[in-house]
Each structure stands twice: as structure tokens, then as C-alpha cells.
Amino acid sequence: MEITLNHYLAVAAVLFAIGLMGVVMRRNLLIIYMSLEMMLQAANLTFVAFSRFNGYLDGQVFVFFVITVAAAEVAVGLALIVALYRLKRTTTTQDLTTLKF
Amino acid sequence: MNALFFWLFSGGMIVCALAVILNRNAVASALCFTFSIVFMAGLFVMLSAFFLAAVQILVTAGAVMVLFLFIIMLLDLTAMEHVPRQKIWMGFTLLLALGFLLIVAKVLAATPLGFMTENSLPASYTTELEPTKAPVAKSAAQGVTQAQWDELDDTHRIGRLLFATDTSDGKTSYVAPFEITSLLILVATIGVIVLCKQDDRPRPSKREIITREAPPIEPEKETALKH
Numbered sequence: 001m002e003i004t005l006n007h008y009l010a011v012a013a014v015l016f017a018i019g020l021m022g023v024v025m026r027r028n029l030l031i032i033y034m035s036l037e038m039m040l041q042a043a044n045l046t047f048v049a050f051s052r053f054n055g056y057l058d059g060q061v062f063v064f065f066v067i068t069v070a071a072a073e074v075a076v077g078l079a080l081i082v083a084l085y086r087l088k089r090t091t092t093t094q095d096l097t098t099l100k101f
Numbered sequence: 102m103n104a105l106f107f108w109l110f111s112g113g114m115i116v117c118a119l120a121v122i123l124n125r126n127a128v129a130s131a132l133c134f135t136f137s138i139v140f141m142a143g144l145f146v147m148l149s150a151f152f153l154a155a156v157q158i159l160v161t162a163g164a165v166m167v168l169f170l171f172i173i174m175l176l177d178l179t180a181m182e183h184v185p186r187q188k189i190w191m192g193f194t195l196l197l198a199l200g201f202l203l204i205v206a207k208v209l210a211a212t213p214l215g216f217m218t219e220n221s222l223p224a225s226y227t228t229e230l231e232p233t234k235a236p237v238a239k240s241a242a243q244g245v246t247q248a249q250w251d252e253l254d255d256t257h258r259i260g261r262l263l264f265a266t267d268t269s270d271g272k273t274s275y276v277a278p279f280e281i282t283s284l285l286i287l288v289a290t291i292g293v294i295v296l297c298k299q300d301d302r303p304r305p306s307k308r309e310i311i312t313r314e315a316p317p318i319e320p321e322k323e324t325a326l327k328h
Binding site: 001002003004005006007008009010011013014015016017018019020021022024025026027028030031033034035037038041044045048049051052057058060061063064065067068069070071072073074075076078079080081082083085091092 | 103104107111114115118119121122127130131134137138141144145147148149150152153156157160161164165168169172173175176178181184190191193194195197198199201202205206209212216255258259262263275278279282285286289290292293296297
């Protein structure tokens with residue numbers, strides 16, 4: 001069976017859907033953050049697949065930037081989670097209702 | 102052979118991704134995510150993105166996941182493992198994901214370009230699909246001829262594309278975004294330090310805590326410890 005572009009896109013979509021499920025379903029901030037990362041990775045996979053099948057390398061350069069920005073984002077996000085934990089002693093979304101109307 | 106590896110990598114990746122969101126233990130989740138990243142690096146290799154596969158393992162599976170594991174172990178999350186699951190909410194989430202997948206499946210089925218295989222690719226990796234765009238001009242902007250460009254490996258090509266300064270023929274240059282990224286990382290670093298800095302209230306130093314809680318050390322013992 002020949003692997004087409006659609007196969008890669010479908011796998012990336014499934015990965016994105018799993019990440020979406022994780023973000024909506026889980027209540028642990030760290031797992032939610034991991035699921036967000038997973039969605040970014042799914043986008044990366046589509047970039048690389050399109051880059052390969054279209055013959056342009058620009059997609060790979062984009063993924064390079066996405067990985068860099070994601071790494072910086074993870075550092076800031078985890079610092080926020082640590083600061084939140086210091087303040088509230090919890091990382092459950094249910095306990096973080098300060099902004100709730 | 103290619104198909105076998107594709108199913109191996111993608112299947113492993115999706116199973117690991119499911120394990121990330123279904124595991125109660127956060128450390129196990131992080132490890133599953135690392136495996137998922139490694140499998141995705143395998144998919145990158147299959148798409149001949151060797152440089153990105155290496156970067157993926159080094160940066161995401163290495164640095165980012167180590168950071169995650171540090172934080173998981175720093176915070177006490179054991180109490181959260183016994184929070185009961187909400188079955189109705191899980192079902193709703195599953196419906197949401199299935200709806201998303203349905204939309205994607207519809208789009209993929211309607212796109213003729215998606216049925217392109219590796220064999221139907223143009224001979225040269227960087228040659229355009231449309232012959233109207235001259236591929237030689239594209240590589241000439243990178244400072245090499247088409248023949249040299251075909252000889253280059255993946256990392257060299259990305260480097261040429263990233264640092265191309267000749268944009269006379271409308272080619273995009275990535276030098277400015279690259280430099281801006283360094284600024285972003287600097288801002289992120291400073292931001293992390295500011296966020297994690299302890300407040301300015303005077304806190305008892307480690308020395309004071311030790312002397313307050315433990316019996317004072319005899320002077321001769323203290324000098325022995327110092328040496």
C-alpha cells in the first residue's frame with residue numbers, strides 16, 4: 001500500500017484531536033499543557049508532510065521556528081504554573097476559580 | 102517497507118498520545134509524550150526531514166520534556182491521581198474530537214492533491230510541481246546552482262534557506278525572523294526569571310533555619326566541618 005499525503009494529514013489530525021481531548025477533558029494543568037504541546041506537534045507534522053509532497057523546504061523552516069517558539073513558550077508556561085502553585089498550592093483547574101464570574 | 106514503517110511510527114505515536122491523556126500518573130504521561138515525540142521524529146525521517154527529526158529529539162524530547170518532568174516532580178501531584186473521572190464530560194470530549202475528525206476526513210476526501218504518493222513526486226526534491234516557476238532561479242537565490250542544490254543534504258538546504266540574503270527575485274528571507282526569535286527567547290528567559298523570583302519579604306536563610314531547628318554544633322566540630 002502506497003503512503004499518500006492524506007495518510008500523514010490524517011495521522012496529524014488524529015494527534016490533534018487527541019490533544020484537543022486532553023485539553024478539554026483533563027483537569028491537571030500540566031497534562032493540559034502537554035496536550036497543547038501535542039497539538040503543536042500535530043501542526044508540525046502537517047507542515048513537514050506538505051513540505052515534502054509539495055517540494056518546498058520552507059515548511060521545514062517554519063517547523064524549525066515553531067519548535068523554537070514552543071520551547072520558549074513551555075519555559076514561560078511552566079514558570080506560570082509554578083508561580084500559581086506557590087500561590088494556591090494546587091494545579092487543578094477546578095480550584096482555580098478566582099476569575100470566575 | 103515504507104508503508105510498514107509508516108504504520109509502525111504513526112500507530113506508536115497515537116497509542117502513546119492516548120496514553121498521555123488517559124494516564125492518571127503525570128510522570129507516566131510525560132514519558133509517554135516523550136515516546137510519542139520520538140515516534141514523530143521517525144515520521145520526520147520518513148518525510149526526509151532529517152534535520153528536523155534530530156532537532157525534534159534534541160529540543161522537544163530532550164529539553165522540553167526534562168523541563169516538564171522537573172516541574173512534575175517539583176509540584177506534589179499525588180493527590181490528583183484519586184480525583185474521580187467525569188464520564189459524561191469524557192463522552193462529550195470524545196464527541197468533540199470525533200466531530201473534528203469527521204470534518205478533516207471530509208476535507209481530505211475532497212482534496213485531489215492529497216492522493217499524491219512519494220513516487221509521483223518530481224525527481225528533484227526542491228523542483229516545483231508547476232514548471233512555470235523556474236526552479237533554477239529558486240536555488241540561485243540561495244547562492245548555488247541547481248546541480249549543487251540537488252547535491253546538498255537536508256541540513257545544508259535548510260541553512261541556505263534560513264540565511265539567504267539575496268531576495269532580489271522575490272524569495273522570502275528568514276534572516277529577520279531568525280533574529281527576532283533570539284529576541285523572543287531572551288524575553289522568555291527574563292520573563293521566567295521574573296515569574297519564578299521569590300517575593301522581597303525577608304526570609305530566614307538556610308543557616309538560620311538549621312540553627313533554629315537543630316541543636317547548635319560544637320565549635321570544634323564546626324571547624325572540622327569547614328575543612
